[in-house]
Amino acid sequence: MKLNLHNTFTKELPSDSNLNNTRRQVHNACFSYVTPKKTSNPELLHVSDELLNTLSISKETSQTKEFLDVVTGNKVLKDTHPYAMCYGGHQFGNWAGQLGDGRAINLTQIRIVDKNWTLQLKGAGETPYSRTADGLAVLRSSIREYLCSEAMFHLGVPTTRALSLSLTGDQVMRDMLYDGNPAYEKGAIVCRVSESFIRFGSFEILSARKDYNTLQALADYSIKHHYPEITSSGKDKYIEFFRLVSEKTLEMIIHWQRVGFVHGVMNTDNMSILGQTIDYGPYGWLEGYDFDWTPNTTDRQQKRYRFGNQPNIGLWNLLQLANALYPLVEEAKPFEDILNQYKIDFDAKHLEMMKSKIGLFEKDARDTLLIKQLEENLHFTETDMTIFFRKLSEFTSIETEIKTLPKCLTEAFYKPNEVKENIKSIWLDWFNTYDQRLLSEKITHQERKRKMDLINPKYVLRNYMAQLAIDDANKGDYSLIDELYQLLKKPYDEQPNKEKWFVKRPEWARHKVGCSMLSCSS
Structure with a gap:
């Protein structure tokens, strides 16, 4: 696999003089050299076709054994020296001292036109910064990272990217909810990509020392x-x-x-x-x-x-x-x-x-209060954020008093029966004010809808969607990973044949593990 190597990080910054892969405090260095752990039976589950193109890697190359070996840690490319970065950090407001890449290993940097990209494996084995952990990752967390980082990119949110998702063929022990019930899970690796993985903590550890x-x-x-x-x-x-x-x-x-x-x-x-x-x-x-x-x-x-x-x-x-x-x-x-x-x-x-998000583009002194009231109203009863804002673009200014709640709102309620008359009255007041405010806009309803639909996504990676893909993958069916990947490449498009994903969270997912609360091992 031919890549245009351009390893500025390791050439220009000080490295750890200790080459042993032992847990330790690393001083006077930005990184430590380390070799990924070999995997027993790697299998490529998915590759980001768009990121392949960005990195000038052909689709044919991504289907080779060499590519699989590189993105699962079984092969170190010639003239590259994988490394883990040293950094510290404040965790939940408290200084934690040295942390570092405990389960991430940077493979190399490559140059594409005028931009550098770092390729990094997450879940490729222990490093000097792993502390008491094994440096590995499981399939469920890897699916979540792979799908979400690419989904965020297509939403227009600044993000690191994900090139590939692979199984290692190894089993990894994890206590998913930290409740004393560890179990073996499928091991996996995500190949992450970014111009840089330097963090705030990279500076904090050096300054603290x-x-x-x-x-x-x-x-x-x-x-x-x-x-x-x-x-x-x-x-x-x-x-x-x-x-x-x-x-x-x-x-x-x-x-x-x-x-x-x-x-x-x-x-x-x-x-x-x-x-x-x-x-x-x-x-x-x-x-x-x-x-x-x-x-x-x-x-x-x-x-x-x-x-x-x-x-x-x-x-x-x-x-x-x-x-x-x-x-x-x-x-x-x-x-x-x-x-x-x-x-x-x-x-x-x-x-x-x-x-x-609500289609107001002209300056108006009333808007601060209008937004404040909207945010308060949305808390009166459980109201689906994605559906409400997406459907709001269908609301038209009618220049008459609004006496019934618009569908864009009621279709977003999770518990319509708990919306009592006082809440309805507050919402009606808001929509009447909003309706009058829309009269100050200089664009047509059609143009406003077009602009709003480019700001309010129709499809996001809801927690239950990722969990469905995880559940299928644990049974050996990986097709939903690709279905969601394709869906989330066009989050602002209508995609009429994908309407099943434009729905409120199903009730079964309200308290299901992986759909509501997650642990740091998720």
């Missing part, structure tokens, strides 16, 4: 290869770097809120410096619109990473990155100014995003 030489080297590398638009020098370039990371992080989170995605574990080691969604663990998609919902069983009580708190956590995580970069600048005010700007920008961008 006062390894300022390596900290500066990593910051300079990140600017050179991932933010070449930065032309300033000295301290100013690190301030500009932080500003751009802050802006990209906010952009990513606004997209999460737009489509109803909840990351579930926004630790600083899961935050990319590129503002990309990374590490698809216990994520979830809103069914009912609920600011307090989190999919992570570990976060069940605190709800730190709940849907409505994601923007605040983004800011908190950026503060930790600012603290890590501070030794390179030694001035607090520039960082404080950028963090304060994040707050200002969030208010403006969130309002703009929510307005676009």
Whole structure:
């Protein structure tokens, strides 16, 4: 398999001098060399055809044994040296010290036109950062990561990508809900792809250890290869770097809120410096619109990473990155100014995003209150987020008093019988105000619908959909993986023959494991 190798990360940054694959604290290094664990009977389940094209890998190549061996860790390409990255992080608000790539191994970097891509295997065996774990992954979590990362890309959400999904042929022991009931599951590997897997925690660990030489080297590398638009020098370039990371992080989170995605574990080691969604663990998609919902069983009580708190956590995580970069600048005010700007920008961008979701594109002083009331109304009873906003584009301004609730709303209710008269009255008031506000728009209903349908997806990877694919895969049927993959490539299209997926979560999935709450092993 011929690839245009361009391994800048390992050539330009310091490596761990210890070449033994033993669990340990790694100092004065950004990574450790490590070899993927060989798998016993690998099988390729799915390949992203679009990502193949992006990486200039032919479909014929993807069908070869060499490709299978590379993406399952059984072969190391010539002139490449796989490695695991060293980083730390704050987990659920607490400093956890060294973490690192405990079950991820970077194979190589390749150059395509003017862009570098890193190929990384998730679930390919232990590394010096595995602590007490085995470095492996199971099929259920791998299916979730593979499908979701590609689905997010097609939704227009900044994300890492997934090239392939493979079985290893090995069994892996996991305690899925951390309840003392471990069981063997099918082992699997996802080949992930990104321009970079550098995280906030990559800087935090170096700063915490006062390894300022390596900290500066990593910051300079990140600017050179991932933010070449930065032309300033000295301290100013690190301030500009932080500003751009802050802006990209906010952009990513606004997209999460737009489509109803909840990351579930926004630790600083899961935050990319590129503002990309990374590490698809216990994520979830809103069914009912609920600011307090989190999919992570570990976060069940605190709800730190709940849907409505994601923007605040983004800011908190950026503060930790600012603290890590501070030794390179030694001035607090520039960082404080950028963090304060994040707050200002969030208010403006969130309002703009929510307005676009309901088809308002002209400036109007009434909109802030209209959006606030809408978000409150959506909490009165369980109301399907995806269906409500998608169907709202069918609502037409009739310029007369609305006396019955529109279908776009009632079809999104999970429990219509609990919607009493007082709730109906509040909703009718809102729709009448909304109806009058639409008169201020300068576009036709047809044009408004077209624009809204490009913002509000019809199809997202609802938790129960992924679980159905997992259940089938555990029985040896992998066809639903491809069906969902194809569906989610066009999330904004009507796809009339796929209407079965444009429905509310079925009642059987309300409390089913994998459909409501998930653990970090999911």
